[in-house]
Amino acid sequence: MTTKPLQGLVVVALEQAVAAPYCSSRLADAGARVIKIERPEGDFARGYDKAVYGESSYFVWINRGKESVALDLRQDQAKATLAELIAGADVFIQNLAPGAAERLGFGSASLRAQHRRLITCDISGYGESGPLQNLKAYDLLVQAESGLVAVSGAPGPWGRIGVSICDITAGMNALIGIQQALLQRAHTGSGSGIKVSLFDSAAELMAVPYLQARYGAGAPDRVGLKHPSIAPYGAFTCSDGREVVLSIQNEREWVSFCATVLQQPDLATDPRFDGNSHRTAHRDELEARVQAVFSGLTYAQAVDRLTEAQTAYGAINSVHDLIQHPQLRTREMVVNGQAVQVPAPPYVTEWDEAGFAPLPAIDQHGALPRAVERAPTP
Numbered sequence: 001m002t003t004k005p006l007q008g009l010v011v012v013a014l015e016q017a018v019a020a021p022y023c024s025s026r027l028a029d030a031g032a033r034v035i036k037i038e039r040p041e042g043d044f045a046r047g048y049d050k051a052v053y054g055e056s057s058y059f060v061w062i063n064r065g066k067e068s069v070a071l072d073l074r075q076d077q078a079k080a081t082l083a084e085l086i087a088g089a090d091v092f093i094q095n096l097a098p099g100a101a102e103r104l105g106f107g108s109a110s111l112r113a114q115h116r117r118l119i120t121c122d123i124s125g126y127g128e129s130g131p132l133q134n135l136k137a138y139d140l141l142v143q144a145e146s147g148l149v150a151v152s153g154a155p156g157p158w159g160r161i162g163v164s165i166c167d168i169t170a171g172m173n174a175l176i177g178i179q180q181a182l183l184q185r186a187h188t189g190s191g192s193g194i195k196v197s198l199f200d201s202a203a204e205l206m207a208v209p210y211l212q213a214r215y216g217a218g219a220p221d222r223v224g225l226k227h228p229s230i231a232p233y234g235a236f237t238c239s240d241g242r243e244v245v246l247s248i249q250n251e252r253e254w255v256s257f258c259a260t261v262l263q264q265p266d267l268a269t270d271p272r273f274d275g276n277s278h279r280t281a282h283r284d285e286l287e288a289r290v291q292a293v294f295s296g297l298t299y300a301q302a303v304d305r306l307t308e309a310q311t312a313y314g315a316i317n318s319v320h321d322l323i324q325h326p327q328l329r330t331r332e333m334v335v336n337g338q339a340v341q342v343p344a345p346p347y348v349t350e351w352d353e354a355g356f357a358p359l360p361a362i363d364q365h366g367a368l369p370r371a372v373e374r375a376p377t378p
Helices: 019-029 057-062 076-087 108-114 139-145 165-188 198-205 207-215 251-261 265-269 276-281 283-294 299-309 319-323
Strands: 010-014 033-038 067-070 091-094 119-124 193-197 233-237 243-247 312-315 330-335 338-343
Touching: 010 019, 010 076, 019 033, 019 057, 019 091, 019 119, 019 165, 033 076, 057 338, 091 108, 091 165, 108 119, 108 193, 119 165, 139 165, 139 198, 165 193, 165 198, 193 198, 198 207, 233 283, 243 299, 251 265, 251 299, 276 283
Parallel strands: 010 033, 010 091, 033 067, 091 119, 119 193
Antiparallel strands: 233 243, 243 312, 330 338
C-alpha cells in the first residue's frame, strides 16, 4: 500500500454542515486520522436528504473515512473526553456557531497555549471582528451578502449559484491554511491558528467584479451565459435546436473563428469587431451575425467547424448528462451495503486508492481509546 502524505496526522473536527467537513474529508483522503465530533443526534447534514440508499447526499460526499464520536458538550464528562482527544491531536477544526467553541472552553488561542504543536482552524460565517461577526451564516445568505448573486445568472429574479459555493470555497481555504501551517510547523516546531470565513471566501471570489466596480467603469451586469468582458462568448442555437457554448479569448482565436466557423474572414478586421473592446461594445450586432451562421448549421456541423478552427466550445448538459459524461471520473463507495459511484477529487495523486472509505455511523467510534498518542507528522 502506498504511504499517504498525512499518514500519522491526527485531526479532531468539531464540525457540522459543509465547510469544515469538506476540509477534513480531504485531510482524511490524504491519510490523516479524522475524528469527527458530532452531537448525540449526529451532524445535522445527515438529515438534509436521504438520496443515497437512505443516506444524505451531502454526508456521503464529505464524510468518508472518518471516525465518529458523539458527545453532548453540555456535560462535563463529554468536555473532558474532547479535551483528551485534542491533547493527542495535530489539528483541531471547528465550525460551530459564533463564539460557541470559546464558551465551551475550546477557544483556539487557549488550546494552542496548552499544546504548543497544535494547529487550530476556526471556520466562521463573517470572521471574528466587525459588526456582523455574530450573524448566523449559511451558504445562500453569504452568496447574497457578498454580491455573488448580483453578478450571477440572467436578468430577472435573483437566483443562487446551484451548489454550496461559499461553503466549498471556505473548506478549500481551510485546507490550504492547514497544509501551510503544517509546513510552518515543520520549520518552527510550533502550531499556529488559521481563521477562515465564508464571507471572506466569497469576497475573494468577487475580486474581479469588485475591482471593476471600484476602479473601472462599473460592476458587471447579470448576463446569463454571456461574459461581461469578452465577446463572442456564450450559447448559440443550431438548426436542430441544440445549443453550443463557445468562447473567444484572443485575437488569434477570433481570426480563426471568422475564417473557419463563420466563413467570413473579413469580419475579423471590421472596425466594429477588430478587438475585444470593440466586440463587446457592439455585442448585440456581433451575436446576431454569429447566430445567423449557427442557425444554418446542425450541432454536428457546428462542432466540426469549431474543432477545425480550434475554438473552445462545450455542450449545455444536464446532471443526467454529467452522469454519462465520458470525462467524468468516479470512485466506488459502499453506502448501506450498496455500491455507489461518487465523483473523484479534482486532483490525481500517486496515493489515490481505487475506492473511497465508508461513512461512519453516529458514535461508531465512541468506544475508542480516549488518549490519542501523537505520532510523528509533517
